[in-house]
Amino acid sequence: MDGPVSAGHVCLLARLDDDVAPEELFHQISARLHLAPILRRRLRMPTLPMGRPWWIDDNTFDLDRHLSAVDLGGSADDTALHEEVARYAAEQLPRDRPLWQLRLVRGLAGRRSALVTKMHHCAVDGVGGRDLLALLFGTDIPPGSPTPAWTPGEGPGRTERFAHRVTDVSSWVASAWRLEGKALGVTPSTLLRVTRQTAASFADGLERLIEHDDRPTPIPEATRTGPAPQTPFNAAISADRAFATVTFPLAASRRLRRCTGVTANDVLLASCAGALRSWLAARDALSEAPLIALVPIAISGDLAAGGFNRFTLTLCPLPTHVGTARGRLAFSHAAMQHAKREPTIPPTTLTDIAAVTGPGLASLLTQAAAQLHLADRVHLPFNLMISNVPAPAQQLSVGRRAAVLGTHPFPPLVDGLGLTICAQGYAGGLDVGVASCATLVPDPGELRDLLAAAHDELIELD
Incomplete structure (x- = not known):
């Protein structure tokens, strides 16, 4: 789905009823990363044309590279918010890191703010994105819960990579055969x-x-x-x-x-x-x-x-x-x-x-x-x-103050x-x-x- 004029990610606008500081957002996401391993995994691309990529832990993971903030001036209305979301949605995700980003939008009228999530569709669909949002912002996880240490797993070795290629080829042949049988030729x-x-x-x-x-x-x-x-x-x-x-x-x-x-x-x-x-x-x-x-x-x-x-x-x-x-x-x-x-x-x-x-x-x-x-x-x-x-x-919030008021999807x-x-x-x-x-x-x-x-x-x- 990624191309010169298209991007394969799913965005979601979450409106908040209060202002949120970037430090608050960083703290909450950092404390809950262990609940969603996909957020620290990136794609390893295949060497064969018919091969499938697979997920590996990103041993250079840096949360700061996934979070950003923008201030719209203090009295921004819905039109300004929608324009910011549209600009953000048009930008593709970098491929050298886990395929997600999150932007905090401040400066909305009434001292409110908003979050815009961006998750690639190869990692989550609409239901998966909803569940991921609940893990990161659900209110059933008390603040101050212990956060386990994270050590990235080792990437696949030579034998595993070879086995992966063999599986890719056999899977490609089997899939092509099934599609041909369903009259869905690949041309x-x-x-x-x-x-x-x-x-x-x-x-x-x-x-x-x-x-x-x-x-x-x-x-x-x-x-x-x-x-x-x-x-x-x-x-x-x-x-x-x-x-x-x-x-x-x-x-x-x-x-x-x-x-x-x-x-x-x-x-x-x-x-x-x-x-x-x-x-x-x-x-x-x-x-x-x-x-x-x-x-x-x-x-x-x-x-x-x-x-x-x-x-x-x-x-x-x-x-x-x-x-x-x-x-x-x-x-x-x-x-x-x-x-x-x-x-x-x-x-x-x-x-x-x-x-x-x-x-x-x-x-x-x-x-x-x-x-x-x-x-x-x-x-x-x-x-x-x-x-x-x-x-x-469940209800969603950032910290104890900023409750999520609504969640509007922006699909690709x-x-x-x-x-x-x-x-x-x-x-x-x-x-x-x-x-x-x-x-x-x-x-x-x-x-x-x-x-x-x-x-x-x-x-x-x-």
């Missing part, structure tokens, strides 16, 4: 053909007849084929980013969810559909076909073992073609029910694709796509990513996907981050306002 033309076929066949079963009752109705068969509709944000991206946030109190939609049997995620998807419908219509870009969202789904058990990344992906039609809030909610509920039963990309396939491409080939493909502006000519089978990470089990953007809408539950609310390529969607605040209006329309349904 770009085949990948494009299959992803388009996947999107088309998935969408064929997900068109809806809307009935104006209180409970979602089944989805009848559809006849739409082809890739996802083209939009202004499905094009080659630049390196510039923009960001906006909004919080939805979960209590506001509780009655709606209880009466209709929908979930908070269904409400989020329907709100996104309503906002995007208005945004596209204002630009004369609204398609008669539904947009297609790429939706991560958390997994558990054996499938999630072995790392912080614990998700699979599915394509879900977004009812931007439906004219009523009630209809969009019914459509979203039924579409996600289907998507959860039959994920478009199972977790084993994600693992196989990662094994076949490898970091070297993936980097070359990303750079080539950006330099050739392929996203302007080859359209992906989805329009945007929408995700929803469940709330952590890739060529062809100039917009993401991601949410994370926290303290009875759903904190939403609208992240965009500033060239394609220069004002995500407009979309944020439309999102709030669409959400209000839903919760006012009888």
Whole structure:
């Protein structure tokens, strides 16, 4: 995912209710590093093209190289904060150290401050990032708890490195064989053909007849084929980013969810559909076909073992073609029910694709796509990513004074996907981050306002 105009890290904005000194932040992180070993590990890159990198302890680890602070002057508003987050998110992580950073933003109005975390997706996904945040800032660990001494482990020896290469080759062959059996060949033309076929066949079963009752109705068969509709944000991206946030109190939609049997995620998807419908219509870009969202789904058990990344992906039609809030909610509920039963990309396939491409080939493909502006000519089978990470089990704070008020995600953007809408539950609310390529969607605040209006329309349904 890292390339000339894209970066593979996940950022998160955590708002604090008080000012925090850099020394306080350093002390808290230093005291809890032992709880998250990934924070002191860096990647060792493979020597073979199909090889996989592996994690080793960083024997030159220095916490100061991962923490930074910026002061916005004392009366900075949300716009200034969002601009700072967008600038920070656009900067790639150095590869010679563990793949994470944390920035303290001071000088906000009301003597408040904020934290911006930056974690590479190869180390954590949304759920893993949430759990990591709880380890570093959870309130269930009393201040002054003993911190064990840390000694970096030795790197792999010659025999272990050789065994690792043998495993890489055998894993590559096995993954390629499985992908071939699933008709996912490794050539770009085949990948494009299959992803388009996947999107088309998935969408064929997900068109809806809307009935104006209180409970979602089944989805009848559809006849739409082809890739996802083209939009202004499905094009080659630049390196510039923009960001906006909004919080939805979960209590506001509780009655709606209880009466209709929908979930908070269904409400989020329907709100996104309503906002995007208005945004596209204002630009004369609204398609008669539904947009297609790429939706991560958390997994558990054996499938999630072995790392912080614990998700699979599915394509879900977004009812931007439906004219009523009630209809969009019914459509979203039924579409996600289907998507959860039959994920478009199972977790084993994600693992196989990662094994076949490898970091070297993936980097070359990303750079080539950006330099050739392929996203302007080859359209992906989805329009945007929408995700929803469940709330952590505890409140978060920096020290005893500065409580975390909200946690807004800023996931990575890739060529062809100039917009993401991601949410994370926290303290009875759903904190939403609208992240965009500033060239394609220069004002995500407009979309944020439309999102709030669409959400209000839903919760006012009888």
